[in-house]
Amino acid sequence: MKTRNIFALAFVTLIVTAITSPAFGYVLLSPRRRWPTTPVTVRVYNVGNSTITDGDGGVTAVVNAIRAWGIISSSTTSSAAVRGTAPATIMLNSNGGGLCTGSCLAATLTGYYVSQTGDDRIYDADVYTNTSQPLYSSREAGCSGEYDIDSIMTHEVGHVIGIGHSNVAGATMYPSISACNTAPRSLAADDIAARDDLY
Ligand SMILES: [Zn+2]
Numbered sequence: 180m181k182t183r184n185i186f187a188l189a190f191v192t193l194i195v196t197a198i199t200s201p202a203f204g205y206v207l208l209s210p211r212r213r214w215p216t217t218p219v220t221v222r223v224y225n226v227g228n229s230t231i232t233d234g235d236g237g238v239t240a241v242v243n244a245i246r247a248w249g250i251i252s253s254s255t256t257s258s259a260a261v262r263g264t265a266p267a268t269i270m271l272n273s274n275g276g277g278l279c280t281g282s283c284l285a286a287t288l289t290g291y292y293v294s295q296t297g298d299d300r301i302y303d304a305d306v307y308t309n310t311s312q313p314l315y316s317s318r319e320a321g322c323s324g325e326y327d328i329d330s331i332m333t334h335e336v337g338h339v340i341g342i343g344h345s346n347v348a349g350a351t352m353y354p355s356i357s358a359c360n361t362a363p364r365s366l367a368a369d370d371i372a373a374r375d376d377l378y
Contacts, residue, residue: 183284183312183326184355205352205373206343212292212299213341213377220266221245221336222256228271228308228328233318237271237328240316244329245269245336247351247366250378260305263291267304267339269332275307283309284356285331287338298377304339306332322359330356330363342373 227236242253260268279286291303308314308331315325330351337352345352351363351370366374 184282204347205345205369208289208341208343210299212301214301217250217378218252219250219340221251221253221339222266223269224259225255225257226272228314230314231316231328233316237316240318240329241269241332244333244364247333248336248374251336262288262305263303265303269306271308273307274309278307279309284312284326285335287335289338301341306335324358326356326358327361330361334363341377345369
C-alpha cells in the first residue's frame with residue numbers, strides 16, 4: 180500500500196517515535212507542553228493548495244476539519260505564518276522553504292515553547308505542506324491516488340497542541356496515511372486520551 184509520512188519537526192530533529200514510544204498508545208511531545216488556554220487559535224492562510232480543486236484550495240475544508248479536536252478556534256487569515264509568533268498558522272501553499280519534501284505530506288514546527296514549572300508552554304506552531312504531493316479535500320468529489328488534506332491537517336494540529344505520534348493503527352496521530360484514506364478526519368479514542376491528558 181502506498182503511504183506517505185506526516186511529520187512533526189522540532190527545528191531540525193524529527194520525532195523518532197519508533198525508539199521512544201511505548202508499544203501501544205499515544206505519545207506526547209517531549210518535554211511535555213501545552214498552550215496556556217483553550218480554545219487554541221489556529222489560522223489557515225487563505226492562499227490554498229493548487230492540487231486541491233474544491234474552489235479555495237482546501238482552505239475552508241481545513242478550517243472545518245481541524246475543529247475535530249474540540250478545543251480549536253479556527254478561521255482563515257490573510258497573514259502568512261510568522262515562525263515563533265502566534266497564531267499557529269497552516270500554510271497549504273508552502274513547504275516552508277524545503278521543510279517538507281519527498282514522502283513528507285505536511286510538517287509542524289513544534290520548537291516554540293518555554294520551560295516553566297508544570298507543563299511547558301507552547302507559544303507558536305506553524306504547519307507547512309508538501310506542494311508536490313497530490314491532495315484533495317472533503318469539499319471535492321472523488322479521489323484517485325490523492326491524500327486527504329482534512330486528515331493530514333487534523334493530524335498536524337495534534338502536533339500543534341502538543342501530541343506526538345501514536346503506534347495505534349487507525350489513530351489520527353499515526354504517522355503515515357495511505358491515498359484516499361479519510362479515517363483520520365475523526366479522532367480515535369487514543370487521540371482523545373492524548374488531548375484529555377494535556378487539556
Ligand atoms: Zn506527524
